Amino acid sequence: MNTQNNNRGAQDHGKGLTEPVAIRWLLTGLALLFVGLFLLVPLDAVFSQALEKGLGTYITAIREPDALSAIRLTLLTAAISVPLNLVFGVAAAWAIAKFRFPGKSVLITLIDLPFSVSPVVSGLIYVLIFGLQGWLGPWLDAHDIRIIFAVPGIVLATVFVTFPFVARELIPLMQAQGNDEEEAALVLGASGLQTFFRVTFPNIKWGLLYGVILCNARAMGEFGAVSVVSGHIRGVTNTIPLHVEILYNEYNYAAAFAVASLLALLALVTLAAKSIVEWRMKVSS
C-alpha cells in the first residue's frame, strides 16, 4: 500500500493527484537547499577543518595527553551509564508494557522528563545536592568524598540525560508485541527469567540495540550537563566535548576539530547503525 503512495510523480496518470512539475522541482530544490545549508555543509566542515593542517597535526592533536585522558573519561562514563540505563530501560519497559496499573501515564511522563529539561538545569540539580554548598555537601566534604568536580558527578549527570533512550524505544515495541507469547511460555512452565530471555528478548533485540546505540551516542556527546558538574579540570574531569571546547576557546582550531571529528565519526556510525537496525526491524516484522 505504501509503495503505491510514494513516488507518485513518476506514475501519475491523472491531473491533480500530484503537483505540477515546476512546483515539484521548486519544493525539492528548496528542501535540498535547506538540507545543504544546515546539514551537509556543517558535516563536511568538521572533517575538512580537522584535516586543514594536515594529517600529522591531526594525529598529534588526538595523541596529546589531555586529549587521551578526555577520551578515556568519555569511554569510562559511557561504559558505566549505558549498562545502568539498559537495565533500567528493560525493567521499566517490562513493568509498563506487560502490566496494567494506575498511574502508568504519570510514570511514562516522568521517564520522558530529561528530554524536556535543559542540560544545564540537569547538571545544576546535581550540584545542588552534592556540591560544596549543596544539601549533602558538608557531609561529603567531611568524609573526603568528591562527587561534583570529579568523575562520579559526571557519571550521574550523564545517567540523568540518557536514561530515557532505552526505555522509550522498548515501551512502544513491547506494547505492540503484547503479552500472548509470554503468557504461553508461562503456561508451558517457564520461569520469569526463562520467559524473558528466551521469548521476550529475541523479539526486542533490534529495538534494544537501537536504544543502546542512541543512549551511547548521547552519553559520549553530552556537553551542557557535564559542563556544569565537571569543573573543567584539564586532564582529570574533561570529557571529549569539554576538551573540544577548551581547544576551541584557545583558538587551537585544527586540534579542536581533530578531536571533534572523533565524535562526528561516532555520529555517522550511529546514523548507519540506526539505518541498519530499522531495516532489520522492518524485515523481521
Next chain:
Amino acid sequence: MLSRIRRGNVLPGFGPTLGYTIFYLSFIVLVPLSTLVFKAAGLTWHGFLEEVAAPRVVASYRVTFGAALLAALVNAVFGFMLAWVLVRYRFPGKRIIDALVDLPFALPTAVAGITLATVYSANGWIGRYLEAAGLKVAYTPLGILVAMTFIGLPFVVRTVQPVLEELEAEIEEAAVCLGATRWQTFRRVLLPTILPALLTGFALAFARAVGEYGSVIFIAGNMPMVSEITPLLIITKLEQYDYAGATAIASVMLGASFILLFTVNLLQWWSRRYAER
C-alpha cells in the same frame, strides 16, 4: 486494591521491575529535581522575583524564547517541505538525505556548536557570502537562530513523515473526483490531517531549542542583554557562586519545560484521537 491490580496481570516480575523503576527514577530524577524546587522555594517570594525579573535575566528570556520560537517556525515550514519531498518524490541521494536528517540528534552539541560557529563566521564557507550580502550571523542573535534551527531540524521531519506515509491515496483521489484543484486538495484535505503531527513537531523543536546550550554558545555573542541565552546565564551565576540566582532562574526554565512537556503530551493525545477517527 493490590489484588485488583494483580487480577489482570499474570506475568511474573511486576513487583521487582516496578519497584526498581520507581527507585531508579526517584534517585536519579525526582530527588534532584525536587531539591531544585525546594531550594528555589527557600528564597522569599520577593527575593525570587528579584532574581527572576532582573533586566539581564528578562533580556535572556527574550533572546532564548524568541529565537527558539522563530527557529521552530522555520523548522515547521522547511521540515514539512523536507518530509513531503522525502515521502512523495524521487531524486538521487534520497536515502542518504533521509538518514542524515537525524544528524542533529546524533551529533554532540559541542561539535555542532564549533562547526556552525566556524561555517557561519565572517570567513566561513557560508558566512562569507552572507557577510558580503550584509548579514552578520556569527556572534549575533541571528547565529542563535541558526544553531536552534539546526538542533530542531529532525523533530518536525520525523513527526510528519509517518503521517504522510500513512495517508491513503483514496482520499486524494476522491477529492479530485469531486473536482478539487491540487491546491484545494492540499489545503482542505491533506493539511488538516497532518496538522496535529506538525504542531507536535513544532512544540518538540521549540522545547529542545529553548534548553539548548552546547550548539548555541559558540555561535552566539554571549553579550548580556543582547545575545545571552538563559542557560548561559545560569552557568555564569553558578560560577559566581550565586546559587540563589541560578536556582531561581533554573526553576523558571524547569517550569517552562513542564508546560511544554504537558503541551506536547496534549498534542500527541489529540493526534492519536484524530488518527483513530
